[in-house]
Amino acid sequence: MTQQVKAQESGLSITHQVVLELQRRNRRENLGRAWYKFSRNPLSIIGGSTVLAVTLLAIFAPLVAPFPEHVKPFTDFANASRPPSLTHLFGTDEIGRDILSRVIFGFREALGMGVVVLALVVPVGVLMGLVAGYFHGTWIDTVIMRLTDIFLAVPPLVLALAIASVLKPNLFNAMMAVSLMWWPWYTRLVYGLTSALRNEFFVASAETSGAGTSHILFRELLPNMISPIFTKMSLDMGWVIIIGSMLSYVGLGVQPPKPGLGTMVASGAKFLPDLWWISVFPGLAIVVIVLGFNLLGDGLRDLFAAEEV
Amino acid sequence: MNNGILRVEGLKKHFLIGHRGVLKREPITVKAVDGVFFSVQKGETFGLVGESGSGKSTIAYITVGMYQPSEGTIYFRDRDLFADGLKRSRELRKELQIVFQDPGSSLNPRRTVRQILELPLRIHRPQEDPLQEAMRLLEMVELPIEYLHKYPHMLSGGEKQMVAVARALATNPSLIILDEPTSALDVSVQGKIINLLIRLQRELDLTYLFITHDLSLMRNVATRVAIMYLGKVCEVAEASEFFQNPQHPYTQMLLSSIPVVSDEEDAIKPEKIVSTGEIPSPVNVPSGCSFHTRCPHVMDVCRRIDPVMVETSRGHIARCHLFEQPPERK
């Protein structure tokens, strides 16, 4: 009540401040509530912490890795093929490089791939889904969705392999290959959401008010889809990393001597089962990252689902 | 002679929902609106009543530009709203606003009240300060300005509807369509909103097209009432006349079925007409007079010929064979 009176007396700036302050407080409360719900599930916490840990390790790799120079061309045959020990927690590979350090740097490639691919794929896929869904039933819809169908019809790994083998084998091209086969999933997801939402009354209200199409797509429809999109992105990180590792494993991604988790698994495969640590630790690292993202994604999905009630 | 601020002429809206049969492929259409004529006078509250399938909401959506008529048209201040299909000038859009039935879905759950109110303001009144105007709108509907930052799910049903009303007022419209504005709300909240709407109508010189299935509410809100059945208007009369002296058998049936809370109301209800059978689907509208399958006074002609509107007394029209004068026989 008093705030109302104050606003009327003192004019705009005070009200502006009041409104903004209330907005801030509101957001804080929402985050608190979200954290409460999220933290109810121990698996989500595990997932979230894992992702956080991996991210920090990746960012601070040069500082954290015990032997950072081992990721560059390096040999030390005196120390080669040593099993896990106190100095080399994950052991050394056949030319003497510390596997732990290389795994930590491998996180960079893995996360980097995930981030780059999603950064390309999400905007494109979401935009196409929005447009196709909003113009549901018209030729725009047909063109976009048939294009999506074509890309989805090809088995993803085959497509990635085909593309990657035509281009020079390196991390960048592997990322391009994966991106090209990933975007249709976002288009499909957003298309379904948009088709359903566009019949809601708040969209009709914006349309009859005379709002433009871009306002409706990005300001009315998209904010209602953030939850499923984010959840999918989190789960996708795991998948992209696996596919990227698979490409590296068959030699189409990160090339040795650069440290890529899949590459490391491949180059250590011939030494199984005697020098098991050369393949197993990079493999476990992949498992850990992917599991982390999956648990985080599940947690987010449950969190958002509950909110919608 | 006043043509009315809103004039509906021969309006039809048929939705094609599929085809029947493999070889012949007959189209299946929903005849949501099937030949409607009425006009709304400036400053009045014109009530539109009917059950599901009557077409009343479809008329609302057509008027505000969501659908294009299959036939016929609507004139606003003598301008054809559909002269250019669904394209409508900004001035026309600003004049006709709508408050939807379900407050839960008519406000974007991911937008704050401020953003919701500022949208029409930015489009139609760009030269004014949107925040200032949004505050003024909230005051008009008696909501505290702290609500500007709130999301719809933080508001009660009644408060959400008031925001929807404020949004409708943002463009300074001349006519507001209210589609079941209080149907989703409790009766103790309804009064506040209705009285607010009445007050705003006086202060801002608004015209209302008020749609509801709640006849008791209609009695106290409308100046004139039209009742619809399966896409056509059955009866139109001035409010008190409509309720005290209903002519059309469907009107009588509807009035006799509503549960009331006092003996006085029981007394003025028409005698109980038991409705038998289901409401036909608008996909399968009965021949002749569409009400004949449930009408207690059905005659042979009702099954074959659709009646025309007849004036039963001054300002009171009904569409029923009971009121047609038999042709003069020499």
Place this chain on the structure above:
Amino acid sequence: MAASAPLLEISDLAVHFRVYGGILKVLDGVNFRVDVGEKVGLVGETGCGKTTTMKAILRILPVPPAVIPRGEIRFKGEDILKMKLDRLGQVRGRGISMIFQDPTAALNPVFTVGQQMKPVIQYTSPEGRRLSRRQIHEKALSPLQEVGLADPERLLRSYPIQLSGGMRQRVCIGMALSTNPELLIADEPGTSLDVTIQDQVLRLLHELVQKKQTSVILITHTLGVVREMTDRVYVMYAGNMVEVAVTHKLFSNPLHPYSQGLMKAVPRLTGGGVAEGIPGRIPTYQSPPTGCRFHPRCPHVMEICRELKPPFFKVDADHEVACFLYEGHGSAPTAEAGAQ
């Protein structure tokens, strides 16, 4: 009114819900009674706790987050809250049956009517399990005929989506009454239907209930329906019963300020404008008002209302009200005096 033991009696029922930020104390000591052969109405607005109460009776509340700290629900003398699951299973469906508000949501869209009806017949009577498929099919036809549905054979094969709203509600009623329960709980049975269809459905319910001598609890927020269909009415507000009376007495003389407010708020067919309604909002259950939960909105609030929760005062043989205005039946304001 009835001298014999009540069919259903709820005593001092409290139901709380654990959520983020605390505990919602929804039901706060609810008392409720249905006698054999009675039709009792439960009137209240959104959020007053009526559905929670009904779900508690059948023990279909999600337990967590719901918690029942105290209270008893006695059906024919046995406390439902303490029943073992198999005894509860016997009571549900056969002793007490329920019809839900939205028949579309209550029927599973991927099963036919027959597929939903037959298990009811099979599993709610001891003989049911021994019946052959043919016999079960025959038995499934009669509830449909009883509710006035034409062509029950075809209906058993239909999916809910092929039926109209009124027909679906009738199917639900048929299913609920097919087991001849002693008590039927009907939660807003006509609300999602058109007025003329609602009228049909309510009259059907009335007939069947008379015929089978079933007791009914009719939950609704529509006062007109309660007036036409019930013998006795409870008025509920924010988790408490505030008034109970024989129906015609509640309508001719509502005593509780909330009941009075509700009655005034209903628009009349006779005209007279639309009343303002009741100012304020329903309280949050996290921090409900102290004392009488209605006191912040009450035009006759007194000091004591803020401190103590009013018990029921017996104003008449069949009219009780939980309001300090009637303590010792002092000069109780009538509905007219309550008006501004």
